[in-house]
Amino acid sequence: xKEVEQNSGPLSVPEGAIASLNCTYSDxxxxxxxxxxxxxxxxxxxxxxxxxxxxxxxxxxxxQLNKASQYVSLLIRDSQPSDSATYLCAVNARGSTLGRLYFxxxxxxxxxx
Amino acid sequence: GAGVSQSPRYKVAKRGQxxxxxxxxxxxxVSLFWYQQALGQGPEFLTYFQNxxxxxxxxxxxxxxxxxxxxxxxxxxxxxxxxxxxSAVYLCASSLTERVNVYQPQHFGDGTRLSIL
Numbered sequence: 001x002k003e004v005e006q007n008s009g010p011l012s013v014p015e016g017a018i019a020s021l022n023c024t025y026s027d028x029x030x031x032x033x034x035x036x037x038x039x040x041x042x043x044x045x046x047x048x049x050x051x052x053x054x055x056x057x058x059x060x061x062x063x064q065l066n067k068a069s070q071y072v073s074l075l076i077r078d079s080q081p082s083d084s085a086t087y088l089c090a091v092n093a094r095g096s097t098l099g100r101l102y103f104x105x106x107x108x109x110x111x112x113x
Numbered sequence: 114g115a116g117v118s119q120s121p122r123y124k125v126a127k128r129g130q131x132x133x134x135x136x137x138x139x140x141x142x143v144s145l146f147w148y149q150q151a152l153g154q155g156p157e158f159l160t161y162f163q164n165x166x167x168x169x170x171x172x173x174x175x176x177x178x179x180x181x182x183x184x185x186x187x188x189x190x191x192x193x194x195x196x197x198x199x200s201a202v203y204l205c206a207s208s209l210t211e212r213v214n215v216y217q218p219q220h221f222g223d224g225t226r227l228s229i230l
Contacts (some may be wrong), residue, residue: 004155034218036221042223043117043204043221043222043223043224044156044204044221045221046218046219046220049218088155088156090155093158099144099146099161099208099210099217099219100146100158100161100169101146101156101158101219102158103148103155103156103157104155105153105154105155106153106154106155
């Protein structure tokens, strides 16, 4: 079982809609959770991080964390064509190298005008 | 604005050749990570440095892979006797940690796309 699983894509939503991206993780001791956006041929760009249960909002983005269910999600409100990218969920690893991240394989999002 | 810089951006090598990939982290960043990203997959951890110390190399796929960061700044990932399965994007990330801290985000470079013929 992979450490981090993301809902299979691709995900396609119309402009202005809410895009919902989901992620589950297997290590119950994980403490930090990150969402990266990756445009084709570009580096992953950090857009949100969360480490407490509940919601964290930043502009059009909301990250949600439920540690009991080992579930992280990212909501994008008022989706724009420029949001079209692959979204990577990343979770820190426990152990001697806490900074190491485990990534999901990503969900490709397309926002059509 | 100095982000993480990687070179070369693209590298083509014949099977069996050695390659060296360079990473310049953000100035002052203590932690440096290497990841390998295959097409359609998320990045996979390779190795981690804190200053010049290589604290974790458990993700290196074989002894053909070697990484160093001799002065605690620039890092080089070397792959010896390359094979076709080494073809991937190699990403470097750095973070501002003086000691291990789970809340410090990692900032990525644009990667080196390695193709082995």
